[in-house]
Amino acid sequence: MPAPARRDDYDRGVARRRNARELERVAAARGPPRDAPAPPISEPLAMLARRGLAPRASPPDVPFDPSGPPACSAAIAERLGHYAFRLFLRGAILRGRGFTPGEATRYLDAGQARDMADACVALGLAAPIGRGRYRLVRRARSFGGTLEWWLARELHERLGLDVATGVRTGAPGVGGDLDVVAAGEGKLVYVEAKSSPPKHVTTAEIRAFLRRVAAVRPDVALFVVDTALRLSDKILPMFVEALARAGASAPVPRRVVRETWALGPQLYLVNAREDLADNVCRAIAEGFRALAPRIVPGDRGES
Secondary structure, X not given: OOOOOOHHXXXXXXXXXXXXXXXXXXXXXXXXXXXXXXXXXXXXXXXXXXXXXXXXXXXXXOOOOOOOOHHHHHHHHHHHOOHHHHHHHHHXXXXXXXXXXXXXXXXXXXXXXXXXXXXXXXOOOEEEEEOOEEEEOOXXXXXXXXXXXXXXXXXXXXXXXXEEEEEEOOOOOOOOOEXXXXXXXXXXXXXXXXXXXXXHOOHHHHHHHXXXXXXXXXXXXXXXXXXXXXXXXXXXXXXHHHHHHOOOOXXXXXXXXXXXXXXXXXXXXXXXXXXXXXXXXXXXXXXXXXXXXXXXXXXXXXX
């Protein structure tokens, strides 16, 4: 049987615990804490900070100066309300070295495409470079930033929401930006905006979106696809499957209007059929109503 360990052997192997006086002296000897980070400058960012995140907004990636004259921004936003113009500008952005009107989109006839190109020139977005070709005055990486800018502006103008775009959450292990975050009535809205057609939306993107939702815990979350195509063909089944794989109970999709779908009271899928901004506002309204207490017995919050 081995001899019991001596006390001095134990003290050499295990650091002696400091007494209360020593702990206080060590704490008092520390320097002052670093300056606290600057407070968020907008309510959406403040709401993210209250959730323990470290939000940081990035400059908008748009083919114009977003800090330009208000009248110019208003004119651009008005044009972006037209689905055909969004399709045209998306194609023009993809052709950074220049484009003919017909090259920017295949969904318009020649006359309509020329009108769109002329509209871009009138708005200061593009300039003619000869031989019937045009080039955007200011480059953008993709149309996504413009779509986010426009949706944020519409939410502010139509619903009076405070908005921010292109926000990094700072959440560990959660990649990607929050395309649009909006705050109103003490509620946080998160909008993921996709400018590609449904066939280009992947399961990985949907799962990443759901991870961001889980990290941010918004009151209402929207997955918005700027397309006139049906979401029920591909996007809706992909969401149902992704939620099931994540361990959520199988949601029963509910049509709100046209191709705007509710997957429970806080998650909505939205497309551009008829009017994208109207559909987004309708989904947010549905979400806010679903979060409100029921007043009349049996009331389901329906209009």
